[in-house]
Amino acid sequence: MSTNPMHQFNVHRIGPEITLGNVDISFTNASLFMMISALTIITVFFVGTKRKTIVPTKIQLVTELCYTFVSKMISDTAGSKAKPYFPFIFCLFMFVLFCNMLGMLPYTFTVTSHIIVTFALASVIFIGVTIIGFVNHGVGYLKLFIPSGVPLFLLPLIVIIEIVSYLSRPVSLSVRLFANMMAGHTMLKVFGGFVISLGIIGGWLPLSFTVALTGLEILIAFLQAYVFAILTCIYLNDALNLNH
Amino acid sequence: MKKFSELDARLKIAKEKANKNSLTSDKKNASSLGRALKLSTEMVAAVFVGSIIGFILDNGFDSKPWLTIIFFFVGAIAGILNVIRSAKLMQKNND
Numbered sequence: 001m002s003t004n005p006m007h008q009f010n011v012h013r014i015g016p017e018i019t020l021g022n023v024d025i026s027f028t029n030a031s032l033f034m035m036i037s038a039l040t041i042i043t044v045f046f047v048g049t050k051r052k053t054i055v056p057t058k059i060q061l062v063t064e065l066c067y068t069f070v071s072k073m074i075s076d077t078a079g080s081k082a083k084p085y086f087p088f089i090f091c092l093f094m095f096v097l098f099c100n101m102l103g104m105l106p107y108t109f110t111v112t113s114h115i116i117v118t119f120a121l122a123s124v125i126f127i128g129v130t131i132i133g134f135v136n137h138g139v140g141y142l143k144l145f146i147p148s149g150v151p152l153f154l155l156p157l158i159v160i161i162e163i164v165s166y167l168s169r170p171v172s173l174s175v176r177l178f179a180n181m182m183a184g185h186t187m188l189k190v191f192g193g194f195v196i197s198l199g200i201i202g203g204w205l206p207l208s209f210t211v212a213l214t215g216l217e218i219l220i221a222f223l224q225a226y227v228f229a230i231l232t233c234i235y236l237n238d239a240l241n242l243n244h
Numbered sequence: 245m246k247k248f249s250e251l252d253a254r255l256k257i258a259k260e261k262a263n264k265n266s267l268t269s270d271k272k273n274a275s276s277l278g279r280a281l282k283l284s285t286e287m288v289a290a291v292f293v294g295s296i297i298g299f300i301l302d303n304g305f306d307s308k309p310w311l312t313i314i315f316f317f318v319g320a321i322a323g324i325l326n327v328i329r330s331a332k333l334m335q336k337n338n339d
Contacts, residue, residue, distance in 0.1 A: 157318075164319055176282065
């Protein structure tokens with residue numbers, strides 16, 4: 001066991017090295033945990049929706065709660081037009097939630113604490129939303145960069161600012177998730193290290209902190225998945241109902 | 245029949261309680277923490293993106309370091325705009 005708090009974020013290869021051209025596509029612990037979370041989601045929802053009873057079983061209740069939670073979130077923030085995108089947002093929310101939550105278990109790896117993972121998710125959303133906007137509104141989607149009621153001489157500056165603001169969306173989306181997960185896990189590990197180094201006499205205080213922080217981290221794990229999904233809905237709303 | 249009406253009454257009370265709880269304590273606490281986390285990155289990301297755009301344009305136009313500086317400030321303005329916008333959105337959702 002390493003006492004280095006950043007050691008937990010190491011990505012290492014599992015099995016043989018596989019390369020495609022110049023790209024290393026070997027199976028790593030990150031890919032393993034992404035697969036585990038995807039399989040967990042599939043299993044939970046498969047079992048939960050297999051036997052549909054009027055008085056739901058526990059697992060059916062969980063799946064139904066997830067469904068209504070996400071569907072309510074979408075209709076609240078993006079309106080009825082966003083209904084066709086429900087499967088995507090549901091998958092996204094569930095994937096981020098399960099990756100975060102699985103990372104809370106000991107000896108696991110938190111996939112979302114790597115910026116490349118969150119940035120990949122965020123850029124898919126960003127590119128997708130931009131395409132949806134142009135398909136729905138044509139060139140009119142560029143009106144998003146021109147807020148109403150701006151004097152003409154300020155327009156060039158405003159347009160540049162709006163473009164920077166638009167381009168900052170995937171960055172803020174991905175950095176938020178990554179930073180929260182990484183900071184939380186590092187903090188837990190640091191306090192865990194204090195327990196070891198202070199020994200049986202002084203170790204109780206950091207241990208109690210660790211317990212409290214674990215609770216906080218679970219809250220944050222859920223919250224960040226929620227924020228990730230709700231911001232996707234907000235961006236989708238911009239693309240669907242151009243209301244600037 | 246009596247049992248059913250009793251169950252109905254109890255369900256009604258439980259539902260009211262659940263509604264009250266979710267409206268006051270639980271939901272508000274969680275979402276306000278989410279909002280605080282949301283606002284902080286909004287600002288940083290815009291400054292970061294602005295500086296990067298400036299840097300790339302600088303390399304293109306060979307005008308180091310002026311565009312980086314200008315776009316840093318443009319990014320900061322965009323960040324403030326982002327924060328104000330999401331704060332407004334929160335206010336609208338609150339009402």
